[in-house]
Amino acid sequence: MSREPRIEAEGPVITQAMIKAYDDYTHLTLDRRGFMQKLTALTGSAASAAAIAPLLAANGARAAIVAPDDARLKSETVTYPTEAGTMSGTLVRPVEATGRLPTVIVIHENRGLNAHIRDVARRMALEGFVALAPDFLSLSGGTPENEDEARTKIGALDPAQTVETAKATIAYLAGLDGTNGKVGAVGFCWGGGLVNRLAVAAPDLGAGVAYYGAQPPADQVPAIKAPLLLHYAGLDERINAGIEAYRAALTKAGKTFTIEVYDGVNHAFNNDTSAARYNKPAADLAWGRTVAFFRTYLG
Template structure:
């Protein structure tokens, strides 16, 4: 697929670009309305492709914990069925809220032997809408400071769980990758933070990081990659333990197997394997 089309879709999903304007520009790039409509399903997320990881051998549940606003935060939980204390991973969604794909990612972490908890940033606003465009609109209404605190609050909740070993990590994707970097500088007890193509923490905040950081980037993701150099320089200067991987020839959202043309199976498998290896090192 023409990279200009993928870049346009990335702009649409991350910047204040209306669907009308997006479609007009897509028609120009594809040559006709019919061609634009034909290519659209290859770009948009298809959550029917999620749920690849069975829950048969897992314990799963939905839980709530307090938010800043008073509305309950909601989260999906998955872990092995055996009652034990597990290394704990917070799974952080993209800018669409908690959906079937992220719940599947939580089950993947659980299958690897972790207690996985995936909070829904949109819970205080009523949860994740079925229509993706509506979720994007809701994201613009979030109070960012409150949202950050709502994710920090999960660590207080985790202290009440008998199935957590008290070693905490997080993994986030896109918006969630940015939140993973934010938690790395905001939560001293966080031992491992993994960010997939996420906004970097400010260089001035990097000295606050106490745990290890693993970063996954797509070589074609110019928007996010613009912040790599300053972040990596600050990590080195402050002697933070980190790993940085660049996946050549792939796009933003390459790990999301519901993301159509942007998904890259080889890069996704390699990056997830590195993620689990990282968590095994720091959380078990």
């Protein structure tokens, strides 16, 4: 895979080992104290670690490529029923669109529904879709401001119930006024994994796009009906370990899918609020492919 690329991010030099330590902290078993100890060892001092840590993390202050009050859009908080309780989310429509529009579920990372994912939903709406960014922590009090707390709450979710909640989200959007009944889903990180699991469980999913998402077990792949677009980061060894088995299972089952691997970029390369991991060329290319894919399969 990669050597040890050094990434200039607002001054301090960030290495791939530092990014991997952050990934271990946010996705595996390394806790905050362990992460800072490891980062201190990698940077050479506690002061350097303290300067670099915020560059590895997401910064909500950067999360407004499309302004929340953009006059081209109508954004609102909506609620809808599921078997487990009432879900909430941010629904965004293009104001001047005519006719019945296709819909897209925008599924958040393991940080929960935050300003960045709401911004992604606004971007999707500007492409001519009705976009819904659900808060999958709605049933446990909603997404907290503290990201560590949000990750803990995401980790406590029941996977089967979460898939059922996602299926209820499809049903809600399919019946929404002004839509054409076709529902796609795009997810990032934890949300990408949920898109893969939703594709297994929901035959009415119109199309799925997973950004660096964990793959479902190979024996579940034959149940998939939706066409899939799967984006992976070339440096993301943890998630990429499952690519070939997934590719083989999708091919064997005769599914419609495209796998795109973006060389030299990291997990979360689409998240423009993370200075160290965001890669604009890869993000722009993947976004263009995503929009074109939904236009092809959702109408």
